[in-house]
Amino acid sequence: MAIEISATTRKAQGTGASRRLRKTNRVPGIVYGAGEATMIELDHNTLYYALRNEAFHASILSLELDGKKQSVLLRDFQMHPFRQQVQHIDFQRVDAKKKVHMKVPLHFLNADVAPGVKVGGGIISHVLNELEIVCLPADLPAAIEVDLSGLELGHSVHVSDVKLPKGVELAGHHHASDAVATVQVPRGHVEAAAEAAAAADAAAASAAAAAPAAAPAAKK
Template sequence: MVDFTLNAKERTDLGKGASRRLRRNAEMVPAIIYGGEKAPQNVSLEARELKKALENEAFFSHVIKLNVEGKKQDVLLKALQRHPAKGHVMHADLLRVVAGHEVTLQVPLHFVNEDKCVGVKKEGGIISHTMTEIEVSCLPKDLPEFLEVDMADVALGQTVHLSDVKLPKGVSSVALSHGADHDLPVANVHAARVAVDIEETDAPAAEGDEDSAE
């Protein structure tokens, strides 16, 4: 399991103008820490350090050790605000981890054994993913970095639903907690579309036109 640590500084200069100056002059990213019984805390993260951490998929569903000027606390990345054109991070929301309190978070799906899928190898189908992550609820210590979806035995025409995804002990699906009507599709194996030869379909019409002309 990967350990993630970020360093942060307390931020007292607030507002949109202050955030722009922070990103431009100090190469820092404004962020807020909230949750638990403590008041929200405004901090700034080093842009380069955050960017490197975001390159690892596990960072999005992993407890992060945050060091705010020597004071350490555990947090989860709850949301990111990115620049609409350039894509760099403009703001981050960090949720405090409280021991014994469940958290809800989006966890990525890893589709395995797609090369061995029955519906593809034996029946010529194609796999389509309808989800790439699912929302789960669990204690922070039970939070999985990802969830596997085994496609090996999925036949042509079959659909894998949320209820088919195996969850670790202590982890539950938020959607399924609302009832069977929320058992949404995750992936399916469907038939490949057959291309129609336009020239062949046009041929009879062309012959008919010649007969008419004669």
């Protein structure tokens, strides 16, 4: 089921008009692609909470504009430098027959049962949190799952290990050998082991220095 959001056509344009619009708890925006660009406005609070939903950023959205629905993708949005206020938002119309290029979040599964964590005491480090993909709108996943259940200590899951949904292809700068996640020994454990080894060496050296010197061999 598509995520729905409502908007109305924005008649007043320009910096001053956008500033006045924001004072009324509305957000200026634009819908472009597959025809003429349309200036729109949306309710700020509804949009703000929608943006907190991860799926809103990587899903086909149903935008109701002046009572008519159209399929769109979120392409960009700007936030106020220090206020929790959406300043502007961009949507792109979707053609069901044309592939789209998107960044999709990764969902990591079974980290707690990975041998490197459960047995080795390591911690998971996420090298990538999203992948760039290309697919038809109907095949667009809200997220891609990465199974970490077989990850050993000191090993990594690579891009080539990620199982992509049907109809989805990698795009952008990704290479098969790129690490997606690794399991490493916690830094504190490494430092503790190094300190223990140093203490053992120091103790051994001290013991050697305190031992009595060997008696010289008797002359015949």
